[in-house]
Amino acid sequence: MEITSNLQNAQYLGTVLADLHSVWQPHPGQIGVGKALFYEGKRRVMTRCGRKWGKTEMSIYVLYRWALTTPNGQFYYIAPFYNQASEIIWKPGRLQNFLGKHKDTYLADVHETDKRIIFKNGSFIKLVGSDNYEAGRGFNPDGAIYDEFKDHDYRFHQGFADNLLAKKAPLLIVGTPPELFDHFFVRTEEEFKLDPRGAYFKRPTHTNPYIDKEELELEKQAAINKGEWAKYMREIEAEIVPGGANAIFPMLEIPRYDEKGDFIGNSRHVNRHADLVAEINQYPKDWKFYAAYDPGSSSCFAALFAAVNVFSKKLIILDEIYEKRKIEMSTRRIYPRAKAKMRELAPRYDWYQVYDNAATWFYNEVMAEYREAITPCDKDVNRKEEKLSVMKDFLLEDLFVISDRCKGLIQEMSTYATDDEGKIPKKNDHAIDAARYLMNAAHLNTVPRERHKRPEDRREWTSVDYMDDNDIVAQPIDFDEDLTEEFYE
Numbered sequence: 222m223e224i225t226s227n228l229q230n231a232q233y234l235g236t237v238l239a240d241l242h243s244v245w246q247p248h249p250g251q252i253g254v255g256k257a258l259f260y261e262g263k264r265r266v267m268t269r270c271g272r273k274w275g276k277t278e279m280s281i282y283v284l285y286r287w288a289l290t291t292p293n294g295q296f297y298y299i300a301p302f303y304n305q306a307s308e309i310i311w312k313p314g315r316l317q318n319f320l321g322k323h324k325d326t327y328l329a330d331v332h333e334t335d336k337r338i339i340f341k342n343g344s345f346i347k348l349v350g351s352d353n354y355e356a357g358r359g360f361n362p363d364g365a366i367y368d369e370f371k372d373h374d375y376r377f378h379q380g381f382a383d384n385l386l387a388k389k390a391p392l393l394i395v396g397t398p399p400e401l402f403d404h405f406f407v408r409t410e411e412e413f414k415l416d417p418r419g420a421y422f423k424r425p426t427h428t429n430p431y432i433d434k435e436e437l438e439l440e441k442q443a444a445i446n447k448g449e450w451a452k453y454m455r456e457i458e459a460e461i462v463p464g465g466a467n468a469i470f471p472m473l474e475i476p477r478y479d480e481k482g483d484f485i486g487n488s489r490h491v492n493r494h495a496d497l498v499a500e501i502n503q504y505p506k507d508w509k510f511y512a513a514y515d516p517g518s519s520s521c522f523a524a525l526f527a528a529v530n531v532f533s534k535k536l537i538i539l540d541e542i543y544e545k546r547k548i549e550m551s552t553r554r555i556y557p558r559a560k561a562k563m564r565e566l567a568p569r570y571d572w573y574q575v576y577d578n579a580a581t582w583f584y585n586e587v588m589a590e591y592r593e594a595i596t597p598c599d600k601d602v603n604r605k606e607e608k609l610s611v612m613k614d615f616l617l618e619d620l621f622v623i624s625d626r627c628k629g630l631i632q633e634m635s636t637y638a639t640d641d642e643g644k645i646p647k648k649n650d651h652a653i654d655a656a657r658y659l660m661n662a663a664h665l666n667t668v669p670r671e672r673h674k675r676p677e678d679r680r681e682w683t684s685v686d687y688m689d690d691n692d693i694v695a696q697p698i699d700f701d702e703d704l705t706e707e708f709y710e
Contacts (some may be wrong), residue, residue, distance in 0.1 A: 237289045237327075241282065244321040250428030251279050254393075257420040258283060263643035264391040266417035267370075267410055269398050271426030271459045276395040277310070280366045281319050283393055287326060287364045293343035294363035299381075301372035303350025311336050357381035362390045370396040375405045398461045400451075402636050405648075407461065426457045450474065467638035469609060469645070475635055476625065484625040485643050490616055491631060494624040497537050498566075498606055501528050507699075510572045512559060513659035514595070515651045516580035522550040523629065523651035523677060526562050526572075529663045535620045539566050543652060545630025552586035559617050560591075575662040577654065604644060607656040614668045630656065 240650075247255055250273075257263040270276050278681075284296050293377045298316065300306030310316050317331045317338050318324060330339040336348035349356070354377035362384055367373060387393055394413075413419035426432055437457065444453035451471065454462040462475055463636060474488040487493055501508050508528040515523045524542040529535070540562050544550055563572045576583055577596035587593055615621035623631060630652035639645055660666075 232371055234290060237286070240320070240326070241286060241289070242325045244319070244323065245278060245282055247279065247282065248275065248430055250424050250430070251275060254279065254420075254422055254424075255283070257422075258391060258393065259286070261420070263384075263418060263420040264389060265413050265416050266422075267413040267419070268396075268422040268424055269410065270395060270422075270424040271428075271457045272397060273426050273428050274424050277368060279313070280368055280393065280395055281316055284364070284366060286342040287321055287391075288338075288340050288346050289342070291342075291344055291363055293346075295361055296344065296346045297349050297360065297362055297365040298346060299349045299357075299367050299373075299377070301350065301369050301374070302352050303348070306348055306350060306368075307336060316346070316348060327437040332538065351377035353377075354380060358384070360384050361387065363388050364391045365393075367392070367394045368396065370394045370409070370511055371399040371404065371406045371485070372396075376403075378409075397456055397457055400455065400461070402461055423459055425459045451521050462635060466503050467640070469637040469639060470613060470616065470634045472613065473634050475631055482544055489619060490621060491623045491625055494539070497539060497622065497624050499505050501537065501539075501567075505567070505570070507531055508567075508570075509663070510563070510570050511659050511662055512572050512574045513598070513655040513662065514555075514559075514561060514574070514576040514580070514583065515655040515658070516552075516577060516583040517651060518550050518556075520648075521545050521629075521651040522555055523655045524559055525627070525630065525652060525655040525659055526554065526559075526566055527663075528567070529665065533620070534665060534669045536615060536660065536663070538621075538623045538627050538630060538656070538659075540624060541627040541629055541652060541655075543627075552583055552590065556587055556591060557696055568672045573662055575658050577658060596662065598661050605657070608660060609645070609653075611660060611666060611668075612653075612656065615665065618668050620668065626650070630704070 329341045338346045351373040354374045357377045358380040414421045451462040454460040476488040476491045513525050522544045526540045528537045574595040575598045
């Protein structure tokens with residue numbers, strides 16, 4: 222009897238899948254998500270995707286597959302706003318008519334009033350809006366989908382998530398990313414990555430093979446021309462790239478990362494660490510090296526390690542310390558790490574070290590413990606806007622480049638924005654402050670008016686002496702070929 226029942230179940234499942242796939246089939250970019258849900262038993266699956274990846278159709282397919290294979294199951298399609306979802310998903314019939322010609326085979330009824338689809342096996346799919354967040358506490362789901370999660374009222378998830386525990390119900394979250402890293406969307410991503418029940422996917426628009434790649438490239442160029450590069454990266458490449466009226470560094474182009482968070486390609490302003498080291502090592506004597514510290518004892522201790530080209534004034538941020546663990550913020554923990562980084566990056570060259578002049582405790586401890594003098598930065602410390610403006614100028618001229626190692630600095634700069642009153646925030650800027658001190662130490666106060674070449678490229682050159690406000694005094698120097706070759710060998 223049990224064997225017969227199993228055969229009947231297998232035959233039913235085969236019929237259901239055949240009917241489902243006759244009306245809709247996942248494309249290659251969606252198969253991994255379905256595999257995690259249906260074959261690997263993952264119950265917390267999150268997909269950050271680009272526009273036109275097919276998230277809504279994928280979500281409806283998942284709901285129907287759950288409902289058709291789970292008798293008396295309760296399944297929920299949860300959109301940010303109920304009225305909006307009713308207009309976009311329900312009114313055109315996308316949800317209730319998904320089965321097409323097979324609709325009458327499996328559906329028992331469709332309730333227009335409460336947007337509920339009843340199946341002949343006793344299951345249902347119901348459309349819900351997160352804006353009615355109190356209602357979520359009373360559900361007893363067998364499965365649920367959050368669509369366009371970044372726009373949800375997070376209070377819905379707080380009340381709804383515990384309801385999944387009783388039946389070990391799966392939850393699929395899909396949507397394009399938000400503008401900010403400091404967002405519940407990102408925090409939920411990180412939770413799902415660490416959860417043994419979880420799976421995480423990042424799927425840019427181009428992973429949908431039915432989207433024309435040439436059209437995407439044209440869309441990218443149009444976005445760049447309109448100054449909407451950040452929007453393009455968020456909505457097409459599924460990258461979290463802040464940009465808008467309040468962004469302080471809207472010109473910052475961060476690179477792409479894969480779904481594991483690994484770096485996969487250079488941008489204008491963020492390059493692979495090995496590429497930057499190779500650039501410096503080609504002519505290492507063209508560079509001066511700086512370490513800048515923004516000491517903190519409670520929220521964050523940030524330090525940056527950089528090279529500045531003495532001719533072009535190009536600034537390369539090679540590495541960082543971005544420590545938020547209070548137990549690790551002491552001088553005895555931080556300074557040895559800093560020395561190790563300097564030895565790794567440029568062991569044969571002197572490093573000029575600078576720190577926030579308000580942090581005298583850090584200076585005193587470095588002197589007492591390590592007998593090393595570091596220089597306080599007191600210029601422009603209280604005129605933050607001026608140095609931020611210089612940083613923007615250097616970014617625009619491609620003279621400010623960051624190693625992919627510097628995730629703390631990249632995150633701060635990409636999320637740095639004024640408040641609604643146009644004021645610069647006084648938080649989440651520890652690495653940015655270190656960059657300001659570093660630029661002050663290197664006398665990078667204005668973008669050079671001309672891009673100088675290396676001395677070996679011209680018979681006559683000028684040495685540069687740094688004066689106040691980066692005034693340059695030109696002094697002719699005669700270079701013969703032998704001297705130049707010896708100096709740069």
